[in-house]
Amino acid sequence: MKNPMRLPAFAAVLAVFFCTCATAQLTENRKPADAATEHQEASGPSDNEIVSALKQALELATGKAVAIAGKPDGFLDNEAIRILLPPKLQSVGKAMRLIGEGETVDVLEIGMNRAAERATPQAKQIFLDALKKMTFRDARKILAGGDTAATEYFEQTCSADLRTAFSPIVHSSLHRVGVIKNYDHVIKTAPGGNAIANEFDLDKYVVGKTLDGLFYEIGQQEINIRTNAAAQTTALLKEVFARK
Helix, strand or coil, rough: CCCHHHHHHHHHHHHHHHHHHHHHHHHHHCCCCHHHHHHHHHHCCCHHHHHHHHHHHHHHHHHHHHHHHHHCCEEEEEEECCCCCCCCHHHHHHHHHCCCHHHHHHHHHHHHHHHHHHHHHHHHHHHHHHHHHCCCHHHHHHHHCCCHHHHHHHHHHHHHHHHHCCCCCHHHHHCCHHHHHHHHHHHCCCCCHHHHHHHCHHHHHHHHHHHHHHHHHHHHHHHHHHCCCHHHHCCHHHHHCCCC
């Protein structure tokens, strides 16, 4: 007589056998496309997608920065980037205000800021040209860098072209009626004014401050895009910066 206790054990072995066969069949029938899809999901965006996303982000950041700084009062009413008297003349400016010549100082400062506002829009095309030249290596470095890595990239690649574009606009703006006249008056009032006039170039000072203000605004926009999901306005931007 057969041992009845062996039947359940035999049934369990059969169950394991059939389950193993079914699993093997499913694995064999699995479509290659499914595996490719999972691999793509695991590996993340392609190189081209990363470059495309970075260019989207930087075009957005530079466009907003130029729009903010390059409008009327974009420099003048922005405490972060407003152009003040050169450090060597600030004490003179304060003294002139005390003796009732504050308007002279105001006209000079307003003129410097207006020159910066008129020059800034020229930066837009220069930044777009720089984006066209961006390589995958550049994009990877920017993506993996600090919160203002792209801003630093633009400073390195665009500053010379920006100075060239800004200089004639700043020069013509400063030589409009009132600005240079008031600057000369401030210089004459300053102790050692002649020496200051000989070693100081107002055009270069304003161009330099225009660059400083513009890159400051680009940096603020870049930080916002990197850290604020609401500023990542496309699905690709969200995916790339989420994986940073």
